[in-house]
Amino acid sequence: MPDGRWLGVDGDAWFLVAESPEGLVYESDAPPERLPALLRFDEDVEAWNRDLLAAAPEFGPRVAAARGLRMMRPSDPVEEAFCFLCTSNNHLARIGAMVRSLASLGEPMAEVQGHTLHRFPTLERLAAVPEPALRAQGFGYRAATIPRAAEAVLTRGGLDWFQGLAQRPRAEAHRALLELPGVGPKLADCVLLFALGHLDAVPVDTHVWRGYCTAYEPDWTYKSVTARRYAAIGDAFRARFGRRAGWAQQVLFVSELRAR
DNA sequence: CATCTACCGAAC
DNA sequence: TTCGGTAGAT
Numbered sequence: 001m002p003d004g005r006w007l008g009v010d011g012d013a014w015f016l017v018a019e020s021p022e023g024l025v026y027e028s029d030a031p032p033e034r035l036p037a038l039l040r041f042d043e044d045v046e047a048w049n050r051d052l053l054a055a056a057p058e059f060g061p062r063v064a065a066a067r068g069l070r071m072m073r074p075s076d077p078v079e080e081a082f083c084f085l086c087t088s089n090n091h092l093a094r095i096g097a098m099v100r101s102l103a104s105l106g107e108p109m110a111e112v113q114g115h116t117l118h119r120f121p122t123l124e125r126l127a128a129v130p131e132p133a134l135r136a137q138g139f140g141y142r143a144a145t146i147p148r149a150a151e152a153v154l155t156r157g158g159l160d161w162f163q164g165l166a167q168r169p170r171a172e173a174h175r176a177l178l179e180l181p182g183v184g185p186k187l188a189d190c191v192l193l194f195a196l197g198h199l200d201a202v203p204v205d206t207h208v209w210r211g212y213c214t215a216y217e218p219d220w221t222y223k224s225v226t227a228r229r230y231a232a233i234g235d236a237f238r239a240r241f242g243r244r245a246g247w248a249q250q251v252l253f254v255s256e257l258r259a260r
Numbered sequence: 261c262a263t264c265t266a267c268c269g270a271a272c
Numbered sequence: 273t274t275c276g277g278t279a280g281a282t
Binding site for chain 1: 261262263264266267268269270271
Binding site: 088091145181182183185186187206225 | 275276277278279
C-alpha cells in the first residue's frame, strides 16, 4: 500500500497490516490467532537461533544480520506452489505482478481499501487457463508450465494429494513434487519448507549457493549447481542443524541478501 | 556423474 | 550483456 501498510491474502483470509512501535497492528476477516499463526509468532525464534549458534557458532553474524526475519506458514500448498512456480529464474517485481495476475483469476472474496481481493484460483481454474492468456500477461515460458502443473496435481488427487505430502517423509514428498512440470529441486524444497511443514527442507537458490560455497566449499564457487551438489548442501545442513535446517537456510539466505 | 543451452523479461 | 531455476541434450 502507498501508506506503508501491507495488504494481502492467505488462503481464505485477508490481512491489512501496519507496523507500530508496539508491534503489528492489523485488520483481518479471520480470527485473531490467524496472523500470529501465519507469521509463526507462536514459535520461539530466539530458541531457534540458539539452536543454530550451538550447532554453528560461525552463524553469529548471520543471525544478527537476519534479525526480524519471520518464516511464514501459508495455509494452502496449492497457492504456495503456484506462486513459487512464478519465481523460478525471475526477479521480485515481476514475480509480484505475475502472482497478482494469477490471483485475479480466483473468486473475489472481499473489498478492502478500494482493492478487490481474490482467493487464489482453484486447480481446475488454473488447469483451464489458456497458455496464450498467460503469455499476454508476461508469464513467458511459465505460461505453459502453470496449467500443465495444475493438471498434473489434479491427476494425482488434487488438493487432498497435495496436503497429504505433509504427512509423507520429506525425501518422498520431494520426489513427488519433482514430477510436476516446472518444479525442480529448489521450488520443491520451498513448498516443503513453507507450506508442507517440512522444516528440514533446504531450498538452494543463487544466494544460498554463494553463501554456502564461500563459507564451506570454496572449490565449488565457480562450478554449477548440479543435482549432486544441491543434495549435498541440504544433507550437510540436516546433519548439522537437524530440524532447524530450514531455519538455517533462511538465515543464510537473508544474511546474504542483506549483505549485497 | 557434470556441463551446456534454451527459455523470458528485467536491469545493467 | 548478465542474471536466474528448470528441462533436455550431450
